[in-house]
Amino acid sequence: MATTPGIGAPSRVLIDGRPGDRLSILDRALHYGDGLFETIRLAAGYPCQWQRHMDRLILGAERLGIDMPDTALLAAEAAEVTWGQREGILKLILSRGEGGRGYAPPVPAVPRRLFLTYPLSSAQGRDWRQGVAVRYCQTPVSINPVLAGIKHLNRLDSVLARAEWNDPSVAEGLMFESTGELVSGTMTNVFLWDGRCLMTPPVDRGGIAGTVRGLTLELAARLGIDCLVTRLDRAALDQARGLFLTNSIVGVWPVRELGGRRFDLAQLPWNLLDRLYQAACTPG
Amino acid sequence: MATTPGIGAPSRVLIDGRPGDRLSILDRALHYGDGLFETIRLAAGYPCQWQRHMDRLILGAERLGIDMPDTALLAAEAAEVTWGQREGILKLILSRGEGGRGYAPPVPAVPRRLFLTYPLSSAQGRDWRQGVAVRYCQTPVSINPVLAGIKHLNRLDSVLARAEWNDPSVAEGLMFESTGELVSGTMTNVFLWDGRCLMTPPVDRGGIAGTVRGLTLELAARLGIDCLVTRLDRAALDQARGLFLTNSIVGVWPVRELGGRRFDLAQLPWNLLDRLYQAACTPG
Known part of the structure; x- marks a missing residue:
């Protein structure tokens, strides 16, 4: 080959x-x-x-x-x-x-x-439990209901958002619609945790329906954890007790820090996160 | 080669x-x-x-x-x-x-x-003065202010809109934002004519700032024809006395028919259209 x-x-x-x-x-x-x-x-x-x-x-x-x-x-x-x-x-x-x-x-x-x-990469291979630092991106998500959710090759919005930083200590950036609604990370889906309930944005106007996003919705239901698929804005992020990101390569990334604000990782629903990582990143 | x-x-x-x-x-x-x-x-x-x-x-x-x-x-x-x-x-x-x-x-x-x-192609080489038939497309234009106007390679919205028809007698289709604002054709910019004044949509949220669109704005000004760059919807199209499309390959396409409605091409500002074609499609 x-x-x-x-x-x-x-x-x-x-x-x-x-x-x-x-x-x-x-x-x-x-x-x-x-x-x-x-x-x-x-x-x-x-x-x-x-x-x-x-x-x-x-x-x-x-x-x-x-x-x-x-x-x-x-x-x-x-x-x-x-x-x-x-x-x-x-x-x-x-x-x-x-x-x-x-x-x-x-x-x-x-x-x-x-x-x-x-x-x-070394970042992808390291211990996921340590969590990651995340920033806010300026580049808006491209909006098109017909293209939303699928993983097509028109990815300039993510490319430009990812080009906004080169600090290797920042693992991911959050992206919004021009109107302020949270959509996703540049390469991850986002879940907010309020202590009892999960929330994640719909991917009906922009963003990708991640495979581990789907897995999260299913595993949460199986564990009796409510998960709302709902529009979320910056204020919802400010109020969240914690958040985590998902994608098919890293599985799950607890967010240790977002735009300078630190989170107590112990607050997150680790029973879900552990199962999620197992399901996403091991052959079982 | x-x-x-x-x-x-x-x-x-x-x-x-x-x-x-x-x-x-x-x-x-x-x-x-x-x-x-x-x-x-x-x-x-x-x-x-x-x-x-x-x-x-x-x-x-x-x-x-x-x-x-x-x-x-x-x-x-x-x-x-x-x-x-x-x-x-x-x-x-x-x-x-x-x-x-x-x-x-x-x-x-x-x-x-x-x-x-x-x-x-044979369509591109034929007499432009005969005008073309145009349809309405269902596929919405992708919206992203950071990407609007430039001619980037993320063109799935135009691809899907162009795939909506294969009738060779229809030369072009008009595309809108999900919210109903007219943006452009799949490969052209659009100008409406009300008998005295031109109108064309801005390309600040989606669409491409065509080279012949720019030329049209300049030539119209030089000929003393007002041209408004303004948001337009389906109702504006219904009220238009005529319209024409521009791109760098065909120069200018008068619209003979749009979604079944026929236009009297004689109503169009031919002094502008002739100069436009000359400027866009001849080496001078």
Whole structure:
């Protein structure tokens, strides 16, 4: 398989089932961000929460009108590209495929599957229980009800928000709509804790319906912890007793500090957080 | 130079000054739509309105924090890739360049220049004075004040809107914010005419500040025609006496029909439209 050295380069790549490190300049992912992606944690050699990632990909493909490849084929290619790698990150890009000039999707389009594997970074590999420091971002979330929730390739809002800081001690930044409603972190979903109840923003206008967000809603229900999916603003953050962030690579990040305010991590519902981490970042 | 046959394939390609038809899978344009583009009309061997395209690219690069290449270098590469081609389309993609995993832009980033040339389609080459039929689109425009106006690569809203129809007799579709304000066509800007005055929507929340939109505002002022840049809704369209669309490839498209309603093209300010077409689609 192709190996590309350099800045945070992938260890291995499969393009439509074949090793490679270059892509046709006709690909619509390049021209318009016309496609979807999934970032999947590898643990003990297995892709964690595979089915949730496939479910979201299916939903996204339906929304964009991209033919969804057979998930058995995707699973086989995922197994091939991760062969022998126990820990790390598996990224899948599903592009609409090649096209001519202009926005109109080609008919028929031949979707392209791109798998890349990466090692975990040191930040991703460290003890999650220590919590992270978080900041507020200025860049607003892009709003489009038709694109909200799915993990499409139009991610300039997150790119610009993430470019707002380079202090390595700050792990994440919170993003809002222009009108002030909290949506998510640049690469995480957000849960507020008031001591008895969880709250998280809907992802119906912007943001991504994270796989671990879905897992959190389910596990909380199973543990008898209420979780409200509701619009939240800066005032709600100020009133929160604690908060945590979720994504598929780190699982769960308790927030130790937000915009200078420190939180007592002991206040968080650790029974939920522990199960969440187990479910998100271990092969079980 | 590389030549790629197939569906609406480009005639020639230059990647960072060299012929090629493949791009590194590490390019951030592919992963996040992290870049900008320009689509430029070629007439009598020259790129029309070159300076306007460069001005918008500079603005976009500033907004995204991408190092803008020397415009003299871009002009030289444009001349090389279009050598011997009198009519057609020149597309320039400026990507942030290669990067590792994650939204954070690499420091330093090495932006990538991609030039592609295409022939004009038969629709683009025909007599513009006949006007075009236009429809209403359901897909809303993506809203983000930080990204509005510039020609970035996050174009899924236009892709989905353009996928709403495949009737070749319909040339364009109008797009709105979720809240009902008119923004633009999928690939054009829109001007309404009430018999004395022009009106066009601002591009401060979504949409692109088209080069021919800018030209229209200037030419109208020079001809003593008032043009209001103002929020417009469906009712404003219903009341309009006529409308026309602008973009850099077709120049200007008078609207003959919108969503079944027919317009008398003779009502339009043809002195403006003629000069607009001349300025947009001829080398002078």
